[in-house]
Amino acid sequence: MKSLRIAAHAAGVLLLMGLAGSAAADASVIDNQALADDTDGTNWAAYGRTFDEQHYSPLTQINTDNVGRLGLAWSLDLDDVWNVSTVPIEVDGVLYVAAGFSVIHAIDVRSGKLLWKYDPKVRDKMRMAWGIRGMTYWNGKVYAGAQDGRLFALDAHTGALVWETLTTEPGDNRYITGAPRAFNGKIIIGHGGADFGHVRGYVTAYDAETGRQDWRFWLVPGNPADGFENKAMEMAAKTWKGQWWKYGGGGTAWNAITYDPKYNRIYIGAGNGGPWNAKLRSPGGGDNLFLCSIVAVDADTGEYVWHYQTTPDESWDFTSTMDITLATIAIDGKPRDVILHAPKNGFFYVIDRATGKLISAEKLGKVTWAKYVDKKTGRPVEVPGARYEDGEALIWPGSAGMHNWPPMSYSPATGLTYIPVHEMAGYYNDAGRDPKTWTMSTGDVMGVNGFNEDVPANAGSSSLLAWNPVTQKKAWSTPTPGANNGGTMATAGNLVFQGQADGQLVAHDAKTGAALWHYDMGVGTMASPISYEVDGKQYVTIPAGWAGGQMLLGSLSAQHGWVGRDHPRRILTFVLDGQVKLPPSPPPSRPTPLADADFHVDPVLAKKGEALYGRSCVICHGVAVVAGGYAPDLRASAIPLSSAAFTSVVRDGGLVTRGMPPFAELSDDDLLALQHYIRQRARYQPTTWDKISNAWHFITLMLKMKLKAWFG
Template sequence: MRLLALSLLVLLAACTSSGEVQRDGSDWPGYGGIDENHYSPLTEINQRNVARLGLAWSHDITDGGSALSAPIAVGGILYFASGYSHVRALDAATGHELWHVDLKATQKAGAKMRAAWGIRGLAYDGGKVFVGTIDGRLTAINAQSGHVAWSVMTVGKDDERYISGAPWVFKGKVLIGHGGADFAPIRGYVTAYDQNSGAQLWRFHTVPGDPSLGFENKAMGMAAKTWTGEWWKYGGGGTAWNAMAYDPKYNRIYIGVGNGSPWNQKIRSPQGGDNLFLCSIIALDADTGEYVWHYQTNPGETWDFNSAMDIELARLKIGGRERDVLMHAPKNGFFYVIDRATGKLISARNIVPVNWASRIDVQSGRPVENPAARYPDGKAAVVYPSPFGAHNIEAMAFNPGTGLVYIPTMDQGRVYIDPAEPLQGWKHLDGQRISVGTGAPPPGVVPDRKATSFLLAWNPVTQKEAWRIAMPGLRGGGGTATTAGGLLFQGNAGGRFVAYAATSGKPLWSFDAQTAVMAQPISYRARGRQYVTVIAGSRFPSAIGLPREWNYRAQQWRVLTFALDGKASLPVAAPMDMPVVDPSDFVVDPAKAAIGATVYGQRCSICHGANAVSGGAAPDLLQSGVPLDNATFTSVLHDGALRERGMPRFEDLTGDEMAGLQHYFRQRARQVLAAQTARQPGAQTDRGLHEGQ
């Protein structure tokens, strides 16, 4: 009977997935939904009945890696990615798994795993699911069977580019970008492939290359005039690693372009210049990939203020007439409304307090900069926003009914200063390349206000705030989705998945996900019923002061799906004692610990957290017994025994460096335990309990 049921489900998947994408809201075929705006026109779930929303089903994720992936849904089938290369199809009404494919990227990615996390999104078109993987492949999967239709390598052999973002599909093509410029001399580009064969159709570079080799097109020749020095030796950056948008009205694809590489413009382009097309929106002809127009948010940027955030398309009444607009909230703290036909700026206003510029001049489209923000003459500058941005990759959403854009927002600053010595080429720190090009903050120079985060409702016509809701932690708001039912859905770092009134921000319903919910939700129809799905799981490298902190081993990553009158429930989250390991016979050598602290900061903190205190994205190494056993530690760290779980291999670490890590972990463990004891007067640390665990 079980086999028969499974056969029927597979047959159902074949029947529904082979059809065209439904534009009425039944399907959510790509990262931004059917219209790029993270908006669903469905109304079955609405403000009047959302209190009846309940869990319809859940699916546990055990593949490790990122929990920031956006699922898609077509024809009653939900597709999602997890880990570094796992893709699954589930019956969207029941959660029953139909197929699973592992593209085994961890076996091929090598050192790329040290810089990037898992897959952030998928795309569906023409009966295929498209996915990019960290090793640089773009793969088409048959949506009915889960069999790989084709797979192509989008990057050069051994070049250090990687893919973590979603593909975009349009007119029989699939477009993919890549990341990597923060860690290597990378020159960004996007590439379009034929959906049926995987054949490359066109490629557009986002920054110019070595002039002596000639330019690929007139756009690159134009861009080269805005660079100085020998920028091509640094790659230049400009990777398109996240958001894009397809515009069928104008037959264009819009590309969100990343920051410069290195960040510090004085290194990559020492005599200044706009450095096109860094931090820009580029409009390309969807058929040929030819340049149409661009708008640059940060000419000559030097703060990691990339423009790889959401690009949302709408028709707004501005100044008494209807305009086709593109809306964009990059890292730099401003919200932009741009004319899609011409690429000209309509308006821009800051959504958080900023100090790198006083305003954006509408006539020229350029920022009116504060010169001191460029940290000139070796002087430190506290700049707002920080490199995390006022808005980062957590998706914003636009609701045409309310006319509001909903933005996961952060207000925080960072200290910038030139490095003590100019970089010559690339700087390597114990084998790991960095491309920031800035120095350590001078003592006592710190941001002048506490970092905060909030959900912001913004009116793009008036460029004014409608309302805001404070979020827990420094980066507390997850991605958003909004519906014609007058609802806004967003998860948060505190573990709640919430439905708000889209007009007022009034909380109408919430669900305890038992872990952080930072991915964006989607809504779709399956078997005539509206569902809302989101992926839950902490993605924080460091503990960030939340009321509920998340432990990698104690939490459960899940796909959560909701419907009216849903009756399912999550298992009770059993308390887990996760003590800090502190064997009494381990004698810390401060000199070795100092070596380990340096290695940890350069190699490990990006996943395991600052100061060796994890926020849930990876195991807390102070609670792990692995570093205490030399053979096990070598197997995991040096030989890659946990590579498939997302733990990179560091085969270049020396014995002294690995020993240094062991001593650093024990030193930090005792500091953490001492701090815990100090917070609980009278309490004593039971070393016997911690020993050997």
């Protein structure tokens, strides 16, 4: 009997081993070969689907002829996270979504059921209300960054932690919000932080199996007295003046990183300067490499190959951290390997991948800071006055950019790039700052006067733009609601999908822009859709929920009526002939400021409170105390009316469980000042840009800049 039990046990083990082997044999291998295959649309295993970052699906089951039959297959509400402004990935019928503070959710595509969830426990450490924009898959593991600077790998089947490593330094201002990329058995990640002081940007490549650091490339030079990490940094230092290293310099690569298998290179999209103000950062000028550049490095060693700088000596937050898309297009009748790039500064660039040389650059819309980009030099020809030489300037676009992080997509079938663009002016003012005496401080990190007024609802507009990179001309465009909308996805079914701020998911004809189908998601979004195939069916998935950068902008953000704690954060998945009904969502709403006739505002205290609010509260509660949709609108909250309640929540952490971090450093006087500022703003009435005072001031500024441009 004992021998039979042993034999039976052995047979069972062999059976399990056989089943495991069979399952392993059926599992997709996600490696260089898979991520370089543009023709197989079964999986969406990386941020941009494949190495080329085109956000394009070659699937055709859903197309212009039948998209009207698209219906909901399932939805999943995520009640314990606040931000779903992210791009999911999918492999072998499992959807992976990074929501909130890098909480990874694995969801069965067939049923919509949650399989596992991994929480890296970031929420208690961070105060900034940003989430993670995506993740990647490699060799059976899911990789994501955490806002506190960690990079971690999870077993894709169980959600168990395989390894994690801190990519930043403890206590510094760096953080991660971007998606890592996988290539050659490595995982690469950058970081943000240039807007928060004393940060010098870099990207780091790690071994995908162990998390061991392989190489690191710095994007701006450090103190020359300490020596340079490589010849590239020595070269870059010659383009800086003064003592820039005291401020960090900036150059953070927080989003766009693209691997090119043909040339075995990594293209890095570098960010803005730290501080923004070039007069303070690098007195005396200089291009300040590699700010606002695409930098090509060897994928195996991290050694510099070439760079192209979109905005030399940048002074406006014109990052080049937007999509770096690879394509082969006809230039002068011959196929050419190119990069397609639409950074914040408003131009669309076509760059030679082999050499880094500019092929062409044209304005996507209203651009007033530069006349054009000189094709011979590759440099923008700036408009005098745009650098706020006289202390202030109004230019288009502003620091939000004409194109921000929500991904654009490129369709090889149509040859068009689909860009979520928005047009909004930027006002820059550095009055009172002398390069000889200025020092970076907590209240003055960017070197410009902060914009503390509410942003009117009609201050910006947006559209979905189809752009031909060969002719550098618009193919078509269609208006979109508000000023911020989601990223795009193109498909071989001749469709372009985009989630909108008004809560609609729309499918457009990729050739004409005609809206062929739309679906009410119950809440707006800035996330991007993906498409993949399971059991012979093509699916489309999009996260929906109102959070991300748009929640900062006061009335501009609040105009759609989404309130983060009232409206859902959800994952929606569609399939042809889907019949599932979406759970109801509350209608859009707007807060009503509380009347408080007995509270007498002290203007001096309110002014102090304004500065404190800008440092500690604005990211969640919105500019000028006009909430954009995530955190409660403090004008309508009773808590600031009570000193005891306000102290309990703000300083003592009374609402930590609801996402409100404690600010233990605030004194009683600080809290009182904040109360007075909040009550002052509660009596504010929203305006629009057509008010005479605003219009006259802006027109005057523009006339001054145009006169300078015309007559020098």
